[in-house]
Amino acid sequence: MNATTTITNIGCACGQTRLEVRQAPILVSECLCDSCRAAAARLAELPGAGNLLTSYGATASAEYRKDRVRIVSGAEQLGEFRLSPSAGSRRVVARCCNTPVFLEMKGAHWLSLYLHLWPSQSRPKPELRTMTGDLADACALPQDIPNLKTHTPSFYAKLLWAWIAMGFRNPKIEVAQKIDA
Structure with a gap:
Protein backbone atom coordinates (compact mmCIF):
# COMPACT_ATOMS: atom_id res chain seq x y z
CA MET A 1 0.00 0.00 0.00
CA ASN A 2 1.17 3.49 -0.70
CA ALA A 3 0.94 6.55 1.56
CA THR A 4 -2.25 7.80 -0.13
CA THR A 5 -4.29 4.63 0.43
CA THR A 6 -7.29 5.35 2.64
CA ILE A 7 -8.02 2.64 5.19
CA THR A 8 -11.24 2.60 7.19
CA ASN A 9 -11.94 0.24 10.10
CA ILE A 10 -15.53 -0.89 10.60
CA GLY A 11 -17.18 -3.61 12.63
CA CYS A 12 -20.08 -5.28 14.35
CA ALA A 13 -22.03 -3.81 17.25
CA CYS A 14 -20.02 -5.56 19.99
CA GLY A 15 -16.62 -5.03 18.32
CA GLN A 16 -15.53 -8.69 18.07
CA THR A 17 -15.82 -8.77 14.28
CA ARG A 18 -13.72 -6.09 12.59
CA LEU A 19 -13.11 -5.31 8.95
CA GLU A 20 -10.76 -3.02 7.11
CA VAL A 21 -11.81 -1.40 3.83
CA ARG A 22 -9.34 0.31 1.53
CA GLN A 23 -10.04 3.26 -0.72
CA ALA A 24 -13.48 4.42 -1.82
CA PRO A 25 -16.42 2.14 -2.49
CA ILE A 26 -17.58 1.38 -6.04
CA LEU A 27 -20.97 2.81 -5.17
CA VAL A 28 -23.07 3.64 -2.10
CA SER A 29 -26.74 2.78 -2.41
CA GLU A 30 -29.98 1.94 -0.69
CA CYS A 31 -31.88 -1.09 -1.97
CA LEU A 32 -35.64 -1.50 -1.74
CA CYS A 33 -35.99 -4.88 -3.44
CA ASP A 34 -38.34 -7.47 -1.96
CA SER A 35 -35.41 -9.79 -1.17
CA CYS A 36 -33.42 -7.24 0.84
CA ARG A 37 -36.47 -6.13 2.80
CA ALA A 38 -37.54 -9.72 3.55
CA ALA A 39 -34.03 -10.73 4.64
CA ALA A 40 -33.69 -7.65 6.86
CA ALA A 41 -37.00 -8.42 8.55
CA ARG A 42 -35.96 -12.01 9.27
CA LEU A 43 -32.47 -11.05 10.47
CA ALA A 44 -33.97 -8.46 12.85
CA GLU A 45 -35.64 -11.38 14.68
CA LEU A 46 -32.29 -12.90 15.70
CA PRO A 47 -31.52 -12.49 19.44
CA GLY A 48 -29.99 -9.06 20.10
CA ALA A 49 -30.11 -8.02 16.43
CA GLY A 50 -30.97 -4.50 15.41
CA ASN A 51 -33.11 -3.32 12.52
CA LEU A 52 -31.16 -3.12 9.27
CA LEU A 53 -33.82 -1.07 7.43
CA THR A 54 -34.06 2.70 7.15
CA SER A 55 -37.29 4.37 8.28
CA TYR A 56 -38.66 3.93 4.73
CA GLY A 57 -37.62 0.27 4.39
CA ALA A 58 -34.30 0.42 2.49
CA THR A 59 -31.07 -1.45 3.20
CA ALA A 60 -28.13 0.93 2.91
CA SER A 61 -24.78 -0.41 1.77
CA ALA A 62 -21.43 0.46 0.26
CA GLU A 63 -20.38 -1.79 -2.61
CA TYR A 64 -16.69 -2.64 -2.29
CA ARG A 65 -14.37 -4.71 -4.41
CA LYS A 66 -13.62 -7.91 -2.51
CA ASP A 67 -9.89 -7.29 -2.84
CA ARG A 68 -10.34 -4.08 -0.84
CA VAL A 69 -12.02 -5.72 2.15
CA ARG A 70 -10.10 -7.57 4.83
CA ILE A 71 -11.55 -9.34 7.85
CA VAL A 72 -9.24 -8.25 10.66
CA SER A 73 -10.87 -10.21 13.49
CA GLY A 74 -13.90 -12.36 14.15
CA ALA A 75 -13.92 -14.40 10.92
CA GLU A 76 -14.88 -17.43 13.01
CA GLN A 77 -17.98 -15.51 14.16
CA LEU A 78 -19.39 -15.11 10.65
CA GLY A 79 -22.50 -17.02 9.65
CA GLU A 80 -24.42 -17.01 6.39
CA PHE A 81 -28.16 -16.58 5.97
CA ARG A 82 -30.06 -17.35 2.77
CA ALA A 94 -21.46 -11.52 12.91
CA ARG A 95 -22.91 -14.19 15.25
CA CYS A 96 -21.26 -12.66 18.32
CA CYS A 97 -23.99 -9.97 18.36
CA ASN A 98 -26.09 -10.88 15.29
CA THR A 99 -24.99 -7.79 13.35
CA PRO A 100 -25.54 -8.11 9.59
CA VAL A 101 -22.17 -7.42 7.94
CA PHE A 102 -22.58 -7.80 4.18
CA LEU A 103 -24.58 -9.11 1.26
CA GLU A 104 -22.79 -11.25 -1.31
CA MET A 105 -24.31 -12.18 -4.66
CA LYS A 106 -23.38 -15.56 -6.14
CA GLY A 107 -20.33 -15.15 -8.39
CA ALA A 108 -19.92 -11.47 -7.51
CA HIS A 109 -16.56 -9.71 -7.25
CA TRP A 110 -17.92 -7.17 -4.77
CA LEU A 111 -19.53 -7.12 -1.33
CA SER A 112 -22.37 -4.86 -0.23
CA LEU A 113 -21.18 -3.83 3.25
CA TYR A 114 -24.03 -2.53 5.40
CA LEU A 115 -23.60 1.14 6.29
CA HIS A 116 -24.47 0.70 9.98
CA LEU A 117 -20.96 -0.82 10.39
CA TRP A 118 -19.39 2.65 10.04
CA PRO A 119 -19.34 5.16 12.87
CA SER A 120 -22.03 7.76 12.07
CA GLN A 121 -19.48 10.57 11.58
CA SER A 122 -17.60 8.66 8.85
CA ARG A 123 -20.48 6.74 7.25
CA PRO A 124 -20.55 6.99 3.45
CA LYS A 125 -23.59 8.79 2.04
CA PRO A 126 -25.89 6.90 -0.36
CA GLU A 127 -25.78 8.16 -3.94
CA LEU A 128 -29.01 6.52 -5.08
CA ARG A 129 -31.89 4.24 -4.17
CA THR A 130 -32.55 1.29 -6.39
CA MET A 131 -35.32 -1.25 -6.95
CA THR A 132 -38.06 1.18 -5.89
CA GLY A 133 -40.24 -0.59 -8.46
CA ASP A 134 -40.66 -3.42 -5.91
CA LEU A 135 -42.59 -1.08 -3.62
CA ALA A 136 -46.38 -0.91 -3.76
CA ASP A 137 -46.08 2.89 -3.45
CA ALA A 138 -42.75 4.70 -3.82
CA CYS A 139 -44.30 8.18 -3.41
CA ALA A 140 -43.29 8.43 0.26
CA LEU A 141 -39.57 8.02 -0.42
CA PRO A 142 -37.31 10.99 0.29
CA GLN A 143 -36.31 12.94 -2.81
CA ASP A 144 -32.75 13.70 -1.62
CA ILE A 145 -31.11 11.23 -4.04
CA PRO A 146 -32.35 9.51 -7.22
CA ASN A 147 -35.05 6.88 -6.61
CA LEU A 148 -34.56 4.35 -9.40
CA LYS A 149 -37.13 1.68 -10.25
CA THR A 150 -34.44 -0.88 -11.06
CA HIS A 151 -30.67 -1.18 -11.49
CA THR A 152 -29.47 1.08 -14.29
CA PRO A 153 -26.81 0.53 -16.96
CA SER A 154 -24.65 3.02 -15.02
CA PHE A 155 -24.95 0.85 -11.89
CA TYR A 156 -23.78 -2.23 -13.81
CA ALA A 157 -21.05 -0.25 -15.59
CA LYS A 158 -19.50 0.76 -12.26
CA LEU A 159 -19.46 -2.88 -11.18
CA LEU A 160 -17.98 -3.98 -14.51
CA TRP A 161 -15.19 -1.37 -14.37
CA ALA A 162 -14.33 -2.53 -10.85
CA TRP A 163 -14.13 -6.14 -12.06
CA ILE A 164 -11.89 -5.14 -14.96
CA ALA A 165 -9.63 -3.27 -12.51
CA MET A 166 -9.46 -6.48 -10.44
CA GLY A 167 -8.27 -8.47 -13.46
CA PHE A 168 -11.58 -10.37 -13.54
CA ARG A 169 -10.73 -12.06 -10.25
CA ASN A 170 -13.37 -13.09 -7.72
CA PRO A 171 -11.86 -13.72 -4.28
CA LYS A 172 -13.78 -16.25 -2.17
CA ILE A 173 -14.94 -15.52 1.36
CA GLU A 174 -15.40 -18.66 3.41
CA VAL A 175 -18.12 -18.72 6.05
CA ALA A 176 -18.53 -21.96 7.99
CA GLN A 177 -21.69 -21.30 10.00
CA LYS A 178 -25.25 -21.35 8.67
CA ILE A 179 -28.01 -19.20 10.15
CA ASP A 180 -31.64 -20.21 10.25
CA ALA A 181 -33.76 -17.12 10.70
Whole structure:
Protein backbone atom coordinates (compact mmCIF):
# COMPACT_ATOMS: atom_id res chain seq x y z
CA MET A 1 0.00 0.00 0.00
CA ASN A 2 1.17 3.49 -0.70
CA ALA A 3 0.94 6.55 1.56
CA THR A 4 -2.25 7.80 -0.13
CA THR A 5 -4.29 4.63 0.43
CA THR A 6 -7.29 5.35 2.64
CA ILE A 7 -8.02 2.64 5.19
CA THR A 8 -11.24 2.60 7.19
CA ASN A 9 -11.94 0.24 10.10
CA ILE A 10 -15.53 -0.89 10.60
CA GLY A 11 -17.18 -3.61 12.63
CA CYS A 12 -20.08 -5.28 14.35
CA ALA A 13 -22.03 -3.81 17.25
CA CYS A 14 -20.02 -5.56 19.99
CA GLY A 15 -16.62 -5.03 18.32
CA GLN A 16 -15.53 -8.69 18.07
CA THR A 17 -15.82 -8.77 14.28
CA ARG A 18 -13.72 -6.09 12.59
CA LEU A 19 -13.11 -5.31 8.95
CA GLU A 20 -10.76 -3.02 7.11
CA VAL A 21 -11.81 -1.40 3.83
CA ARG A 22 -9.34 0.31 1.53
CA GLN A 23 -10.04 3.26 -0.72
CA ALA A 24 -13.48 4.42 -1.82
CA PRO A 25 -16.42 2.14 -2.49
CA ILE A 26 -17.58 1.38 -6.04
CA LEU A 27 -20.97 2.81 -5.17
CA VAL A 28 -23.07 3.64 -2.10
CA SER A 29 -26.74 2.78 -2.41
CA GLU A 30 -29.98 1.94 -0.69
CA CYS A 31 -31.88 -1.09 -1.97
CA LEU A 32 -35.64 -1.50 -1.74
CA CYS A 33 -35.99 -4.88 -3.44
CA ASP A 34 -38.34 -7.47 -1.96
CA SER A 35 -35.41 -9.79 -1.17
CA CYS A 36 -33.42 -7.24 0.84
CA ARG A 37 -36.47 -6.13 2.80
CA ALA A 38 -37.54 -9.72 3.55
CA ALA A 39 -34.03 -10.73 4.64
CA ALA A 40 -33.69 -7.65 6.86
CA ALA A 41 -37.00 -8.42 8.55
CA ARG A 42 -35.96 -12.01 9.27
CA LEU A 43 -32.47 -11.05 10.47
CA ALA A 44 -33.97 -8.46 12.85
CA GLU A 45 -35.64 -11.38 14.68
CA LEU A 46 -32.29 -12.90 15.70
CA PRO A 47 -31.52 -12.49 19.44
CA GLY A 48 -29.99 -9.06 20.10
CA ALA A 49 -30.11 -8.02 16.43
CA GLY A 50 -30.97 -4.50 15.41
CA ASN A 51 -33.11 -3.32 12.52
CA LEU A 52 -31.16 -3.12 9.27
CA LEU A 53 -33.82 -1.07 7.43
CA THR A 54 -34.06 2.70 7.15
CA SER A 55 -37.29 4.37 8.28
CA TYR A 56 -38.66 3.93 4.73
CA GLY A 57 -37.62 0.27 4.39
CA ALA A 58 -34.30 0.42 2.49
CA THR A 59 -31.07 -1.45 3.20
CA ALA A 60 -28.13 0.93 2.91
CA SER A 61 -24.78 -0.41 1.77
CA ALA A 62 -21.43 0.46 0.26
CA GLU A 63 -20.38 -1.79 -2.61
CA TYR A 64 -16.69 -2.64 -2.29
CA ARG A 65 -14.37 -4.71 -4.41
CA LYS A 66 -13.62 -7.91 -2.51
CA ASP A 67 -9.89 -7.29 -2.84
CA ARG A 68 -10.34 -4.08 -0.84
CA VAL A 69 -12.02 -5.72 2.15
CA ARG A 70 -10.10 -7.57 4.83
CA ILE A 71 -11.55 -9.34 7.85
CA VAL A 72 -9.24 -8.25 10.66
CA SER A 73 -10.87 -10.21 13.49
CA GLY A 74 -13.90 -12.36 14.15
CA ALA A 75 -13.92 -14.40 10.92
CA GLU A 76 -14.88 -17.43 13.01
CA GLN A 77 -17.98 -15.51 14.16
CA LEU A 78 -19.39 -15.11 10.65
CA GLY A 79 -22.50 -17.02 9.65
CA GLU A 80 -24.42 -17.01 6.39
CA PHE A 81 -28.16 -16.58 5.97
CA ARG A 82 -30.06 -17.35 2.77
CA LEU A 83 -33.73 -16.61 2.16
CA SER A 84 -34.03 -20.12 0.71
CA PRO A 85 -31.58 -23.00 0.15
CA SER A 86 -31.36 -22.14 -3.56
CA ALA A 87 -31.01 -18.36 -3.11
CA GLY A 88 -28.30 -16.76 -5.25
CA SER A 89 -27.40 -14.30 -2.53
CA ARG A 90 -26.31 -14.63 1.06
CA ARG A 91 -26.26 -12.21 3.93
CA VAL A 92 -23.33 -12.66 6.30
CA VAL A 93 -23.86 -11.92 9.98
CA ALA A 94 -21.46 -11.52 12.91
CA ARG A 95 -22.91 -14.19 15.25
CA CYS A 96 -21.26 -12.66 18.32
CA CYS A 97 -23.99 -9.97 18.36
CA ASN A 98 -26.09 -10.88 15.29
CA THR A 99 -24.99 -7.79 13.35
CA PRO A 100 -25.54 -8.11 9.59
CA VAL A 101 -22.17 -7.42 7.94
CA PHE A 102 -22.58 -7.80 4.18
CA LEU A 103 -24.58 -9.11 1.26
CA GLU A 104 -22.79 -11.25 -1.31
CA MET A 105 -24.31 -12.18 -4.66
CA LYS A 106 -23.38 -15.56 -6.14
CA GLY A 107 -20.33 -15.15 -8.39
CA ALA A 108 -19.92 -11.47 -7.51
CA HIS A 109 -16.56 -9.71 -7.25
CA TRP A 110 -17.92 -7.17 -4.77
CA LEU A 111 -19.53 -7.12 -1.33
CA SER A 112 -22.37 -4.86 -0.23
CA LEU A 113 -21.18 -3.83 3.25
CA TYR A 114 -24.03 -2.53 5.40
CA LEU A 115 -23.60 1.14 6.29
CA HIS A 116 -24.47 0.70 9.98
CA LEU A 117 -20.96 -0.82 10.39
CA TRP A 118 -19.39 2.65 10.04
CA PRO A 119 -19.34 5.16 12.87
CA SER A 120 -22.03 7.76 12.07
CA GLN A 121 -19.48 10.57 11.58
CA SER A 122 -17.60 8.66 8.85
CA ARG A 123 -20.48 6.74 7.25
CA PRO A 124 -20.55 6.99 3.45
CA LYS A 125 -23.59 8.79 2.04
CA PRO A 126 -25.89 6.90 -0.36
CA GLU A 127 -25.78 8.16 -3.94
CA LEU A 128 -29.01 6.52 -5.08
CA ARG A 129 -31.89 4.24 -4.17
CA THR A 130 -32.55 1.29 -6.39
CA MET A 131 -35.32 -1.25 -6.95
CA THR A 132 -38.06 1.18 -5.89
CA GLY A 133 -40.24 -0.59 -8.46
CA ASP A 134 -40.66 -3.42 -5.91
CA LEU A 135 -42.59 -1.08 -3.62
CA ALA A 136 -46.38 -0.91 -3.76
CA ASP A 137 -46.08 2.89 -3.45
CA ALA A 138 -42.75 4.70 -3.82
CA CYS A 139 -44.30 8.18 -3.41
CA ALA A 140 -43.29 8.43 0.26
CA LEU A 141 -39.57 8.02 -0.42
CA PRO A 142 -37.31 10.99 0.29
CA GLN A 143 -36.31 12.94 -2.81
CA ASP A 144 -32.75 13.70 -1.62
CA ILE A 145 -31.11 11.23 -4.04
CA PRO A 146 -32.35 9.51 -7.22
CA ASN A 147 -35.05 6.88 -6.61
CA LEU A 148 -34.56 4.35 -9.40
CA LYS A 149 -37.13 1.68 -10.25
CA THR A 150 -34.44 -0.88 -11.06
CA HIS A 151 -30.67 -1.18 -11.49
CA THR A 152 -29.47 1.08 -14.29
CA PRO A 153 -26.81 0.53 -16.96
CA SER A 154 -24.65 3.02 -15.02
CA PHE A 155 -24.95 0.85 -11.89
CA TYR A 156 -23.78 -2.23 -13.81
CA ALA A 157 -21.05 -0.25 -15.59
CA LYS A 158 -19.50 0.76 -12.26
CA LEU A 159 -19.46 -2.88 -11.18
CA LEU A 160 -17.98 -3.98 -14.51
CA TRP A 161 -15.19 -1.37 -14.37
CA ALA A 162 -14.33 -2.53 -10.85
CA TRP A 163 -14.13 -6.14 -12.06
CA ILE A 164 -11.89 -5.14 -14.96
CA ALA A 165 -9.63 -3.27 -12.51
CA MET A 166 -9.46 -6.48 -10.44
CA GLY A 167 -8.27 -8.47 -13.46
CA PHE A 168 -11.58 -10.37 -13.54
CA ARG A 169 -10.73 -12.06 -10.25
CA ASN A 170 -13.37 -13.09 -7.72
CA PRO A 171 -11.86 -13.72 -4.28
CA LYS A 172 -13.78 -16.25 -2.17
CA ILE A 173 -14.94 -15.52 1.36
CA GLU A 174 -15.40 -18.66 3.41
CA VAL A 175 -18.12 -18.72 6.05
CA ALA A 176 -18.53 -21.96 7.99
CA GLN A 177 -21.69 -21.30 10.00
CA LYS A 178 -25.25 -21.35 8.67
CA ILE A 179 -28.01 -19.20 10.15
CA ASP A 180 -31.64 -20.21 10.25
CA ALA A 181 -33.76 -17.12 10.70
